[in-house]
Amino acid sequence: MSIRNIFVVGLDEPNRQRLEHIRGAENYRFHGVIEPAEVNETEIFPIEDMLSRAETQLKGFGEPIDAVVGYMDFPVSTMLPLLCKRLGTRTTSLESLLKCEHKYWSRRVQHEVIADYIPRFTAFDPFDAQALQHIGEAGLYFPFFVKPIKSSGSRLGFRIESPEDFAHAVARLCEDIGTISEPFNYVLEHANLPDDVRLVDGGHCMAEEIIGGWQCTVEGYVFEGDVVPYGIVDSIRYPQVLSFLSYRYPSLLPAHIQEKMRELTRTIMAHIGYDNAAFNIEYYWDEVQDRIWLLEINTRVAQSHCDMFEKVDGVSHQQITVDLALGKLPDMPYRQGAFKVAAKYFYRVFFTDATVSQVPSAEEIETLQQAFPGTTITLQVEVGTRLSSLPEQDSYSFALAYVWMGADDDVALEENYARLAEQLHFAFEDIVG
Template sequence: MSRKNILLIGYNDFNLKELETIEDAEQYNFIPLFQSGIQKQEEINIEKLVSTAREALEKNDVKIDAIISFFDFPFTLIAFLLCEEYGLTGPSLVSGLKCEHKFWSRQQQREVIPQAVPPFDAIDPKNPSPFNKLNVKPPFWVKPVKAFSSQLGFRIENEADYQESMRTMAQEIGGLAKPFNYFLERADMPEDVKKVDGNYALAEGLIGGHQCTVSGYVYEGEVYSYGLVDSVCYDGTPSFFYYMLPSSLSKEVQQRMDDLTRKVMKQTGFNNSTFNIEFFYEESTDNIYLLEINPRMSQSHSDMYDKIKGHSNHQVLVKLALGEKPHFKEQQGPYNYAAKFQYRVFEDGVVEQVPSEDKIREIEKKYPDTIVKIDVKEGQRLSDLPLQDSFSYALGVVMTGAQSKAELLEKYDNIINALDIKIK
């Protein structure tokens, strides 16, 4: 049997290794295109990226059977655009934009699950609406209609916060606006959405509670969920701390999230690919709120699924891209709990000490099935790091598993102590 050629739009070494864990991996030939670091560039040359991808598809010596992407903008939308152009299995560009365009997505959500949607309003940062005329009242969040990693996200408590956020956005929003508008110009959109391009921001009411992510996919119009991952922030902050599988929420709440998921994904028309949806469960009111829809599998969750299920969730995406219905095994991995931790600090400084590669390998050997990635170097000032949220600085990532939640958290603390990163 000849191997299927699958074009990867966006990749890194970690994800190439994860693809090796899926069933029938030997039957696929993965062709990687565009390293994930492109996302960190100040200017993304979207025309060049799309042109390069078309060249890979049109090579005479390789027939591409499927296109996949598991990274955020611009890679997912490039994959959808090319699937449409070349008649390959995948979502339409419009359905992807109905998820990724924060204003359009909120409109779609309000149509079918209004009880799970906070008040929202579109704002032009260069000509912002008067503070007292907005459809939302403080406190609220302001964020670009397209962003990732919490970039340019601001909590607004008063008019002064609002005006300052608008000034900052007007200066900095263009980095993603221009490449995002490339896709908007190629989509059939309603007039009220068309004017809200990548240069706009979204204001939306504050929601909170227990944060979690539904992992799912759509196959031939039917929506399926296969996991729920808890997302935990550092105490008293909006900065992400760790993902954990399985979720601690009750089965009843999980079922309600699944029901909301089916309704909203059918509304978008998204089909034959993976997605993840972030929710909040507010225990005091028993309400569920939708935070955002991501029209891709979460590669950040893949190691957790591997540790618990026995293979990563990359398997779901590959099967769908080839027109096949995927499946997930029952638990066959070595652990009951798994997590991806983001090690952060909350004050600026200069990195004085990081562990050597040998030290990291020694720690990974002491704690089997652990992956440690350090994202800072000695002499680096934290405020110079790219793609940080507005509240903290990410130093690195720890992925590991355990048989209980308590054991998992203790294991993480021991690993951080052993890494001994020093900031001056």
């Protein structure tokens, strides 16, 4: 078989190593396009310039380009249909992607086929002095949740309990939403949008009824019109706050709830017309009301889940991203990994702000990784880091480290992480002035 050239937007070294272990990798050459720091370590996204430079690099490659893929959220996922169209490589259409990523359009489309499984919602302009009144007129009352039309992680998401909360949230949104709205609007200009959706551009926000419960993510893909959910990952939050404690795979949800989520997934993704690409859908199961809620649809595999699939199933689910981009039915193994269960833990602090004055040394990290086989620890800060400068944080905490672990059962997994976390030593200094 001839070598296939696969370009990966924002390719970094850990993901290169992971990709080189997928099935068939001996026949692939992975190339980076756009530096990872441009899409992963910043909140400034000159998307038009990045697309132009990427297109120039790829068209100057001199060999066949067999696939262009990505594994990150905005702006990478949103750029891919534009870049693939220019290069003639495979992915889903821009419109089908935006029916997932444009939160208002997505809710409109979801309402057409699974209305009983989504919250009440409305769009609003954060710069409109009458925004709160309009939200009430749409039938939403305290408490509710607000976020940008194109959200990125948990950034700029707020639970609103009062007019004061709304005023605080709107002030933050008006200050920071431009970093998302300007590049997202560039993408919207290239899409065929319904008139009422076009009026709700990237500078708008969503207000939604509060939903909650047991949160999870259904990972799936569509190949030639066939929607295939292949794994469910639980998302565990810290008590009483929105911040994630861990992701856990496989899910511990009841079997009939998992099956209903897979059914909903097949219904909505087929209705959207999404095709030949990976996705994931976040859901809640409200155990008290025995009700399932669809939270949001993401147009990529979850990078945070790659290591867990590798540990449990035997290979990163980036296998699916690559196979689809090459026009192949995904060759994803099942339960062939070294561990029965796996997790990604978020080691966090709940500060307003601070400067990091101490982090675990490389030797301390290596010792912990050796003490817990299969563990990987990646620090997100260094000495001198100001916590408020960290990109892609939620509104309530700061993630200092990510910890991936595997075990033979859930009890061992939790006990091992608790022991490890006690040995991760950070120190901080207050911000002066």
